[in-house]
Amino acid sequence: MRNATKLLAGGIISAALFTGGLVQANEDLAKKHACLACHQIDKKVVGPAYKEVAAKYKGADDAQIAALADKVMKGGAGVWGPIPMPPNANVTPEEATTLVKWVLSMAEEAAPAAAAPAAEAEAKTEEAAK
Ligand code: HEC
Numbered sequence: 001m002r003n004a005t006k007l008l009a010g011g012i013i014s015a016a017l018f019t020g021g022l023v024q025a026n027e028d029l030a031k032k033h034a035c036l037a038c039h040q041i042d043k044k045v046v047g048p049a050y051k052e053v054a055a056k057y058k059g060a061d062d063a064q065i066a067a068l069a070d071k072v073m074k075g076g077a078g079v080w081g082p083i084p085m086p087p088n089a090n091v092t093p094e095e096a097t098t099l100v101k102w103v104l105s106m107a108e109e110a111a112p113a114a115a116a117p118a119a120e121a122e123a124k125t126e127e128a129a130k
C-alpha cells in the first residue's frame with residue numbers, strides 16, 4: 001500500500017511539473033512581447049492583473065477568447081478604466097490566442113476543482129491505512 005501511495009504522489013507531482021512547464025513557456029511568450037511591462041499576474045500595474053482578467057472572463061467561450069485575442073493584437077480601452085492597451089502589432093493570432101488562454105487559466109488555479117484530485121488521493125491513502 002505504501003508503494004501505491006508513492007505512485008499516486010508521483011503521478012500528482014509529475015502532472016504538476018508538466019503544467020509548470022507549459023506555464024513557463026507561456027510566460028516566456030508574454031515576456032517576449034513585453035506584456036509583463038504593463039501586466040502582472042496578481043497586481044494591477046498599467047493594465048489589470050491577469051488574475052482579475054481571468055476572474056472576469058471565467059468560463060469564456062471560443063468567441064470571447066477570440067475577441068480578447070483580437071484586442072491583444074489591436075489594443076483597446078474602456079473595460080478596465082480610461083487607460084487604453086496599445087496595439088501589440090507583432091503578436092500573431094496564434095500567439096494572441098495562446099496568451100489569452102494562459103491569462104484565463106489563472107482563475108482556475110485557486111478553484112476548488114483543482115484541489116479535488118489531491119483530496120481524493122488523501123482519502124484513498126487514509127482508507128489504505130485502515
Ligand atoms: C502599454 C501597456 C500594455 C501592454 C504592453 C499590454 N497591455 Fe494588456 N492591457 C493594458 C491596459 C491598460 C488594459 C485595460 C484596457 C481596457 O480597460 O479595456 C489591458 C487589458 C488587457 C486584457 C483584458 C482585455 C479586456 O477587454 O478585458 C488582456 C487579456 C490583456 N491586456 C493582455 C495582454 C497581453 C497578452 C499583452 C502582451 C502581448 C498585453 N496585454 C500587453 C495595457 C497593456
